[in-house]
Amino acid sequence: MTVSRVLRGGSGYSDGTRDRVMQVASRLGYVPNRLAAALGSDASTLVGICVPRLTSGLFGHVLDGVDRALRRLGYQVMIGCNNHAAEEEEAWLRQVISWRPAGVILSGRNHTPGTVDLLRNAGMPVVELWDLNTSPIDISVGFSHFDCGVEMGQFLIRRGRRRAGFVGALSRSDVMGQARLEGFAAALSRAGHPLADREVLHDSPGFYAGFYGLEVLLARSPHLDVVYFHNDEMAIGGLAYCTARGVNVPGDLGIVGWGGMEAASVLPRRLTTTVVPTTAIGKAAAEALVARLKGEPGADVIAVPTRLVPGETG
Incomplete structure (x- = not known):
């Protein structure tokens, strides 16, 4: 014994x-054999987490925050990827539930009806992180993507920008990126200067997509005075295009991003962007899940604020 x-x-x-x-x-x-132990005691130490892309630097930091917090509290992480597809998330969840995890952490709030039914009937804590949901399945940890777009739009209007464009790489299921675009466009319209043009690619939102997307956008709308990018990777690609073509930033064209990736802070000109506290979000999600497992009181909706960094490119 x-x-x-x-x-x-x-x-x-x-x-x-x-x-x-x-x-x-x-x-x-x-x-x-941890699985056998879990089946025998009805107490698993596994927590599943599903993110949109494993290649995303931002979600890498989220995963780090989740993993560090859970290991400290005696739990292990099972990681999955849904590629911004709600159907893939449901398929992953069906596999994970068969392992009887202690709980699951999902990115966003765009789920299939099948996923929602599985989660409501699973009898375990569920955390939706990244996109704040005021009516969560169980717990929501994150921020409003729409508000991020609004804040950047208002900032650029105050900076004197009047002819704004957008470059993104949005899939049908990427409702969070779409929400940022909608918030940005809404702020511009309220100020009397509607979004002048947009270029949305069916591609991964990386450096090359930003380079190519800006090239296409400016060929069509050379009068733009600022461009808002889907994320910092794409914005850095846009900056590379401007350098290659002799476009002065921010004099001829403002370039702004979103996310706060580390590389954006060490560019020759610091990128104007929105910094997301990725590790803190992961940590808060893990701690909220474990608190729920222990029956401890806690908020169902946990807002983690973002921060607009004025930078030197907007």
Whole structure:
């Protein structure tokens, strides 16, 4: 019984006993069957998290925040990717639920009816992060993408920009990027200077898409005085285009991004952008989930503020 308690992480034994048991287990190559333990005790230490893209630097920081917090609290992470497709998220969730996780963390609030039914009937904590949902399935942690767009639009109007464009790479399911665009356009319209043009690519929102997208947009609308990009990667691609073509930034054209990726702060001209506290969001999501597991009181909606950085390119 003492050996079993040690291997299960229990208490009631000395440090010396623990060390001897673990030394023998190591020599034998013993690895505990956590799934069997979870089935026997009805207490899993696995938490599933599904994000849009594993190649996204922003979601890498979110995952880091989740993983660090959960490991500190005694849980392990199972990571999945939905490629901004609600149907892929549902397929991932059906697989994960078969492992009887302690809870799941999902990105956004755009789910299929099947996903919503699974989550409501699973009897486990659910955290929707990244896009704040005032009526969550269980817990929501994040911020308003629409408000991010509004804030940037208002900022550029105050800066004297009057002919704004947008370059993005939005899939049908990327409702968060679409919300930023809608907020941006709404702020411009309210100020009497509607969005002049947009170029939306069916591509990954990376550096090349920003370079190429700006080239296409300016060929069609050379009169623009500022361009808002889907994210910082695309904005940096836009800056590269301006450098290659001799476009002065911000004199001839303003370039603004979103996300706050680290590279944006060390450019020759600091990028004008919105900084998202990615690691803090991941940490808050993990802690809220574990608090729910423990029956501790906590808010269902947790807002994590973003920050607009004026930079030198807007």
